[in-house]
Amino acid sequence: MKTKRFTIGIGIFILFLLAIQFIQQPVENPPVTDPITAPAEVTAILRRACFDCHSNETRLAWYDKIAPVSWLVAADVKEARSRFNFSTWDTLSPADQQGRLYEAVNMALTGKMPLKTYASLHPASKLSEQDIEVLKQYASAQTPAKYHDSTIINARETEYKQFLEKATGPADLPVAANGVKYVPGYQDWQVISTTNRFDNHSIRVVYANDIAVQAIRANKLPFPEGSTIVKVVWNSIEEENGDIIPGSLNSVQVMTRDSKRFSDSGGWGYAKFNGIKLKPYGSTPMFNATCHSCHKIASANDFVFNLPLKNKDLK
Ligand code: HEC
């Protein structure tokens, strides 16, 4: 009796699967008008790992065409193309292309792309360390030379140092409402990351003090007491030729480890000093929780987003 009911159940299920096959939204491939032009080894990787979703050259496996999987595939392709499309790549401005590439490499490095569910069904799309290295090299070669020109950053920093000395005198540096102080001399610390955010026209440089650098080198989290990380945000200027250069100082942001004082925010005290006048952000200590609420996303990395992915990046 039980077996019979079971067989009927399977039968109904198969009928159901057959029926839903008629509800299909086929994935169309519009023409490839302005494709990305990159060295063959780069396009080969993108083609293998990304093109099924982020291009007009989607190639579906037979199992991608069976409902309900096909519905998910169609939705992913639609979403992915709307974000960016390697088949219409050249319609983006050079700055946008760089921003997308930067994001793409980050996604690949953190294993978020290709999408995990897709990669498990399409093992050939998985990226090796070597593939990621090729993408990384390509992306950094696309970054305008001037962006790498630290003399420009240094000149701006000198300008800002001089302003700081004139404006406040080295003795009374700004302090945030939660007691976290501005950190003079961070410019001499180890740079752990520079990021270029084209979406809001800024260039960021992230520095870490010795204590934090030791922890990163040893790959040992959580960060010990006294670890301090500073992020400086420069408003970037896009020149007519598409080069991006640092403009005025936007803010200096600090995270410092003091587990006792900041036990409510993962042991980090936050501070943000705005503009060349370094005006502390937040009129009450409450702002600390606002900063931390977002940094919680990076809880796996002790709340620090910009961890160098490979220690070899630290010279
Ligand atoms: C199975 C389909 C699929 C594949 C394959 C895929 N992506 Fe995606 N990608 C998506 C979807 C869907 C989104 C939007 C995700 C979201 O935010 O919900 C996305 C978003 C992105 C974003 C963020 C864009 C933005 O504006 O937020 C980047 C960057 C990206 N993908 C890069 C890549 C790279 C690089 C590859 C190849 C290594 C790749 N993707 C492969 C489906 C895919």
Ligand code: HEC
């Ligand atoms: C909306 C989310 C969000 C909020 C709110 C936020 N941050 Fe961040 N923060 C980020 C992200 C994302 C990064 C990494 C990307 C980057 O460097 O821009 C980051 C990076 C940092 C860094 C460099 C270290 C690291 O984690 O990579 C510091 C320092 C920092 N933030 C300080 C602050 C301070 C101080 C505040 C509050 C005034 C604050 N943040 C609020 C999202 C946030």
